[in-house]
Amino acid sequence: MKNKVLVTGGAGYIGSHVVRQLGEMNYDVVVYDNCSTGSPTSVLHGELIIGDLADTEHLYQVFAKHQFSAVLHFAASLSVPESVARPLDYYANNTRNTLNLLRCCSVMNVNQIIFSSTAAVYGEVGENPVTESTLTSPINPYGRSKLMSEWLIQDYAAASSLRYVILRYFNVAGAEPGGRLGQISLNATHLIAAACNAALKRKSAMQIYGTDFPTPDGTGIRDYIHVEDLATAHLDALRYLEENGESQILNCGYGQGYSVRQVIERVKAISGVDFPVIETDRRPGDPACVTACADKISKVLGWLPLYNDLDKIVHTSLAWEMSRVCSLSLGLTSNALSPSCSLAPGISAAITGQPKRLYSSHIPDYWNVATFHELYPFIYLGLLDKLQSVRSKIFKD
Numbered sequence: 001m002k003n004k005v006l007v008t009g010g011a012g013y014i015g016s017h018v019v020r021q022l023g024e025m026n027y028d029v030v031v032y033d034n035c036s037t038g039s040p041t042s043v044l045h046g047e048l049i050i051g052d053l054a055d056t057e058h059l060y061q062v063f064a065k066h067q068f069s070a071v072l073h074f075a076a077s078l079s080v081p082e083s084v085a086r087p088l089d090y091y092a093n094n095t096r097n098t099l100n101l102l103r104c105c106s107v108m109n110v111n112q113i114i115f116s117s118t119a120a121v122y123g124e125v126g127e128n129p130v131t132e133s134t135l136t137s138p139i140n141p142y143g144r145s146k147l148m149s150e151w152l153i154q155d156y157a158a159a160s161s162l163r164y165v166i167l168r169y170f171n172v173a174g175a176e177p178g179g180r181l182g183q184i185s186l187n188a189t190h191l192i193a194a195a196c197n198a199a200l201k202r203k204s205a206m207q208i209y210g211t212d213f214p215t216p217d218g219t220g221i222r223d224y225i226h227v228e229d230l231a232t233a234h235l236d237a238l239r240y241l242e243e244n245g246e247s248q249i250l251n252c253g254y255g256q257g258y259s260v261r262q263v264i265e266r267v268k269a270i271s272g273v274d275f276p277v278i279e280t281d282r283r284p285g286d287p288a289c290v291t292a293c294a295d296k297i298s299k300v301l302g303w304l305p306l307y308n309d310l311d312k313i314v315h316t317s318l319a320w321e322m323s324r325v326c327s328l329s330l331g332l333t334s335n336a337l338s339p340s341c342s343l344a345p346g347i348s349a350a351i352t353g354q355p356k357r358l359y360s361s362h363i364p365d366y367w368n369v370a371t372f373h374e375l376y377p378f379i380y381l382g383l384l385d386k387l388q389s390v391r392s393k394i395f396k397d
């Protein structure tokens with residue numbers, strides 16, 4: 001067994017992918033998560049301690065019980081509109097709780113930290129791609145709460161033996177190809193989730209926020225990175241710190257931008273569903289174009305992305321959302337979308353295993369031509385008799 005590490009927020013979307021990869025690399029993992037947005041069933045490896053970073057007494061107890069060599073800090077609130085409405089909650093949960101964590105690290109002599117930051121620290125960028133030395137000028141409380149956390153880490157590191165890797169995520173999307181992990185928040189408003197939900201008829205239409213941006217097709221351009229590659233960047237960062245690498249701030253993106261129209265076109269093509277799209281006004285605070293310069297992370301960490309392909313991101317997102325639609329339609333809670341329930345991986349395998357079969361036809365037809373392989377999850381759970389009602393629930397217009 002390798003070193004013991006603490007993962008705050010390890011039950012959440014990105015944290016759970018990292019925990020799984022840490023498990024595969026034989027790390028001893030302790031997850032500390034209040035499960036407000038994450039799920040215990042997403043923790044596929046290690047020990048889960050349900051706790052809040054605001055509860056410093058509990059946090060100290062956890063540090064005292066375990067000898068951590070490093071901390072990976074994911075736990076945070078991450079919705080921009082929510083941060084505008086409830087800024088104090090964001091400064092408390094993101095900034096103050098990072099301070100609590102650093103105090104524990106200081107007292108307990110933990111001197112390696114990997115921190116989840118965001119491209120939102122840059123704000124409105126004049127030039128693309130964005131490098132790590134581009135001026136940080138966040139335009140919402142979420143970005144500011146993260147930038148303040150970066151400053152806490154940097155200032156404390158300057159006065160101590162702490163070494164850090166701050167990873168600034170661009171637009172994270174996709175799901176574990178095995179179908180066990182993905183974005184579990186039902187209210188995800190991100191573009192790829194919204195398009196997948198429109199393709200799966202969970203919503204009647206989707207909206208394009210703004211068609212008058214100064215971009216080739218008038219819609220916003222972003223750098224979408226697959227969650228598996230982002231997780232690998234954390235493993236690389238951990239190895240780097242273990243090998244005594246010095247502190248770094250690194251962008252996490254592919255350096256390749258796609259417009260909203262391009263993303264929607266790929267979701268339509270891959271799902272085979274031509275869902276309605278409504279063009280509407282810009283969303284407040286949305287920049288026209290943000291893409292990463294990813295040279296530094298490759299150079300410093302030797303990071304080698306494997307999913308640098310919009311179609312792979314869309315495929316895994318669609319499979320994940322499809323499995324959720326099926327599970328929820330069966331009356332299972334989102335927590336049932338777990339490795340302990342074979343439904344999600346079963347459906348995901350059925351989908352990714354026969355993409356042509358599913359995606360080239362209109363989705364309701366899929367159910368008419370289902371084979372044993374495709375029906376496996378239902379058979380496994382003894383739910384074949386419910387298939388008819390699932391079908392009518394999922395595909396009612």
Ligand code: UDP
Pocket residue numbers: 171189190191192194206207208209210219220221222260283286
């Ligand atoms: N977007 C859109 N429709 C949606 C969701 C997002 O047109 O339903 C656009 C949004 O305006 C931005 C891009 O898609 O230009 C990416 O937005 P997302 O919310 O996924 O990530 P953000 O870059 O805001 O963090």
